[in-house]
Amino acid sequence: MTTAPVMILRDSSCVSDRPVSASTPASVGLSGLIQSGILLAPLTTFRVGGKAEWYCEPRTDLELRQCLGWARAEGIPVTLLGAGSNLLISDAGLSGLVVNTRRMRGIQLLEGGRIWAAAGEPLVNLSRVAAKQGWRGLEWAIGIPGTVGGAVVMNAGAHAFALSDVLVEAQILDEEQELYRLDPEDLQFGYRRSRLQESAWTVTGATLQLIPGGDPAQVQLETQRNLNQRLNSQPYHLPSCGSVFRNPETYPAGWLIEQVGLKGYRIGGAQISERHANFILNCDQATASDIHHLIQLAQEKVCQQWSLLLEPEVRILGQFDIPS
Numbered sequence: 001m002t003t004a005p006v007m008i009l010r011d012s013s014c015v016s017d018r019p020v021s022a023s024t025p026a027s028v029g030l031s032g033l034i035q036s037g038i039l040l041a042p043l044t045t046f047r048v049g050g051k052a053e054w055y056c057e058p059r060t061d062l063e064l065r066q067c068l069g070w071a072r073a074e075g076i077p078v079t080l081l082g083a084g085s086n087l088l089i090s091d092a093g094l095s096g097l098v099v100n101t102r103r104m105r106g107i108q109l110l111e112g113g114r115i116w117a118a119a120g121e122p123l124v125n126l127s128r129v130a131a132k133q134g135w136r137g138l139e140w141a142i143g144i145p146g147t148v149g150g151a152v153v154m155n156a157g158a159h160a161f162a163l164s165d166v167l168v169e170a171q172i173l174d175e176e177q178e179l180y181r182l183d184p185e186d187l188q189f190g191y192r193r194s195r196l197q198e199s200a201w202t203v204t205g206a207t208l209q210l211i212p213g214g215d216p217a218q219v220q221l222e223t224q225r226n227l228n229q230r231l232n233s234q235p236y237h238l239p240s241c242g243s244v245f246r247n248p249e250t251y252p253a254g255w256l257i258e259q260v261g262l263k264g265y266r267i268g269g270a271q272i273s274e275r276h277a278n279f280i281l282n283c284d285q286a287t288a289s290d291i292h293h294l295i296q297l298a299q300e301k302v303c304q305q306w307s308l309l310l311e312p313e314v315r316i317l318g319q320f321d322i323p324s
């Protein structure tokens with residue numbers, strides 16, 4: 001008796017109630033590009049999260065379109081991942097296709113202080129390249145461990161500046177894979193917000209307007225100063241997602257969490273930082289569920305004592321327990 005080869009159609013440990021796809025990446029010639037069952041924890045700065053049902057790391061716009069096109073044809077949901085520095089992915093993983101842009105790289109210096117970068121380029125690289133030219137406008141971005149795409153979606157910012165202050169246009173693929181060049185008005189930016197957070201659009205690149213003509217040594221010094229200040233005030237030594245909650249208009253989220261006595265509080269392997277209470281740290285093999293419980297606890301306590309709802313800045317993806 002011969003044994004038929006076992007073919008893995010998709011990773012069955014991922015949560016999904018969709019029927020198995022009619023065509024697999026292999027059957028449409030995309031087996032080199034799209035894999036199944038990739039563990040997402042190492043791809044996030046929290047170092048938690050289960051597997052992706054399907055996963056790809058396109059290098060070019062063409063590869064990106066092929067992956068998105070397959071998912072669309074199969075009716076498979078798509079989740080974009082940059083550096084995973086603002087994500088809490090469930091322990092059960094993500095169904096559908098996870099598209100990681102980290103290999104979509106490239107920076108171009110343009111006329112008059114304009115700079116273009118591909119979606120997967122680390123924001124830190126852009127900050128360093130600009131400073132080296134003596135171009136001002138990205139000194140604040142040095143310690144933010146995200147990609148350009150993630151920074152556009154989140155309107156990342158620090159030191160009273162944000163990406164929307166320097167963005168000229170973002171290049172976007174919509175659900176139909178039409179390419180659009182959207183300006184800041186189209187993107188409806190706010191504090192750590194953009195219209196892209198509610199859309200299924202993919203950022204492929206961004207063009208920024210900086211201020212040329214500065215002294216490179218001076219701009220590099222200011223950039224380095226910002227980095228030092230951050231390293232001295234925030235817990236960078238353990239996995240986290242940076243600030244977990246958006247700051248309410250009244251009081252900083254970290255201060256509110258401290259006031260309700262949760263500084264240093266621990267659930268499983270996750271702990272509210274002793275140093276900066278708006279950070280949750282993965283101290284010892286935390287699960288996503290440990291972190292999620294701490295988020296819920298902080299919300300509950302702050303709501304009870306201050307009648308304020310702390311709104312997560314971190315993007316929470318996948319299935320989590322509903323509080324009883």
Ligand SMILES: Cc1cc2nc3c(=O)[nH]c(=O)nc-3n(C[C@H](O)[C@H](O)[C@H](O)COP(=O)(O)OP(=O)(O)OC[C@H]3O[C@@H](n4cnc5c(N)ncnc54)[C@H](O)[C@@H]3O)c2cc1C
Nearest residue numbers: 080082083084085086146147149150151156157203241242
């Ligand atoms: C130690 C630490 C410090 C931090 N400090 C700051 C800070 O000072 N200021 C700040 O603003 N943030 C900070 N962050 C949070 C984080 O770095 C930013 O939000 C960053 O912009 C996220 O980028 P990312 O590439 O990691 O995006 P991800 O976390 O991978 O994704 C964030 C969101 O963007 C979407 N997305 C990502 N790429 C694309 C794309 N190409 N197209 C469409 N959607 C996409 C994702 O689906 C998700 O919804 C910090 C994080 C850490 C770990």
